[in-house]
Amino acid sequence: MNSIRQTRFIAQNYPQLQGLRAVPISLGLLVITLWANLQHGPARDLTLPIVVALVGLGFYILVDRYYNRVYGRVKRNISRTELFLQAAGAILALIAFIIDNRNITEISLLGLVFAGVFAFTGFYYCRQAMAAFTINLILAMVLALLSLASLVGIQEWWSLFGVKYSLLAFSLLFGIFGVIDGIILHIYFTHSLPAIQEAA
Amino acid sequence: MSNVFVEIAALDKLLHEPARLSLMTALAACKSADFLALQRMTGLTSGNLSVHLSKLEDAGLVVLEKQFVDKRPNTQVQITEKGRQVTESHWQQLENLRRDAQKWQPE
Numbered sequence: 001m002n003s004i005r006q007t008r009f010i011a012q013n014y015p016q017l018q019g020l021r022a023v024p025i026s027l028g029l030l031v032i033t034l035w036a037n038l039q040h041g042p043a044r045d046l047t048l049p050i051v052v053a054l055v056g057l058g059f060y061i062l063v064d065r066y067y068n069r070v071y072g073r074v075k076r077n078i079s080r081t082e083l084f085l086q087a088a089g090a091i092l093a094l095i096a097f098i099i100d101n102r103n104i105t106e107i108s109l110l111g112l113v114f115a116g117v118f119a120f121t122g123f124y125y126c127r128q129a130m131a132a133f134t135i136n137l138i139l140a141m142v143l144a145l146l147s148l149a150s151l152v153g154i155q156e157w158w159s160l161f162g163v164k165y166s167l168l169a170f171s172l173l174f175g176i177f178g179v180i181d182g183i184i185l186h187i188y189f190t191h192s193l194p195a196i197q198e199a200a
Numbered sequence: 201m202s203n204v205f206v207e208i209a210a211l212d213k214l215l216h217e218p219a220r221l222s223l224m225t226a227l228a229a230c231k232s233a234d235f236l237a238l239q240r241m242t243g244l245t246s247g248n249l250s251v252h253l254s255k256l257e258d259a260g261l262v263v264l265e266k267q268f269v270d271k272r273p274n275t276q277v278q279i280t281e282k283g284r285q286v287t288e289s290h291w292q293q294l295e296n297l298r299r300d301a302q303k304w305q306p307e
Contacts, residue, residue, distance in 0.1 A: 004221070004222060004225050007222050007225055007226050007229075007241055007242065008225050008226065008228075008229045009229075010226075010241055011225075011226035011227070011229035011230045011233065011241060012229045012230060014230065014233070014237060014241075065270075068269075068270075071236065071237060071240050072233065072234045072235065072236030072237025072238070072239070072240055073233070073234045073236075073237055073269075073274075074230050074232070074233040074234075074237045075230060075231040075232045075233070076230055076231060077229075077230060077231050193240050193241065193243075194241075194242070194243030195243055196239060196240075196243050196244070196245060
């Protein structure tokens with residue numbers, strides 16, 4: 001049996017620790033961003049991104065079913081603070097996207113919001129899962145540093161990797177980091193559950 | 201008898217059993233959980249989990265709701281207000297005991 005502290009932590013964050021849910025969505029974002037990077041001018045045929053989005057959604061539903069059938073369902077107590085932070089994050093992401101799209105600032109605001117998402121995940125859901133907590137903070141720091149790189153004279157680092165715009169670069173990184181984070185959370189989740197055995 | 205031993209003897213036997221305390225702690229940390237999730241979180245076998253849940257239900261500490269999800273039987277378990285209070289108070293008692301035991305000197 002797990003320690004009571006760990007049991008409480010797992011019960012509090014059960015669905016959030018089921019990291020594979022993020023993988024199809026992150027992979028979908030990754031493929032759509034790569035497709036967007038290959039476009040010259042406004043895209044005329046949107047078949048591929050629509051198909052990728054639908055396939056991603058399909059896989060998300062499959063992963064959700066897998067977790068429910070193998071690990072069961074837990075309904076969380078969602079605090080007002082958590083709801084507020086999630087809503088604020090979504091609004092900030094939209095504002096950052098608009099500002100970055102117009103090249104108003106030198107730094108990438110969307111990159112900073114993405115960094116905030118990983119920092120939030122680390123502090124809010126993974127406080128007691130040291131490996132997942134550390135990885136989330138490292139990913140957040142990498143995104144934050146790259147977002148602010150232009151302030152120390154590093155301009156358009158994304159062009160070194162063949163990416164056309166900063167928006168695409170940060171979307172790609174968010175997709176890649178989302179996959180990494182999802183897999184690590186899943187490994188933590190499955191390893192932190194005790195083996196089923198007879199109680200004393 | 202020293203106060204520490206009186207306090208230990210006064211602990212709620214229903215809740216003090218490790219498996220049930222683990223179950224109640226998990227249930228107090230979420231809105232509700234189904235049978236499979238509780239089994240995964242505590243490591244109990246289906247038989248043991250059923251017995252413990254029945255005892256907790258009889259004491260009015262949890263509510264069990266049987267339903268069908270995706271055409272499969274599913275038992276949702278939710279802690280009651282009484283269960284939440286009893287669990288919190290039990291943990292408080294254990295914390296007090298720990299503190300008192302550290303101060304305890306054999307006479």
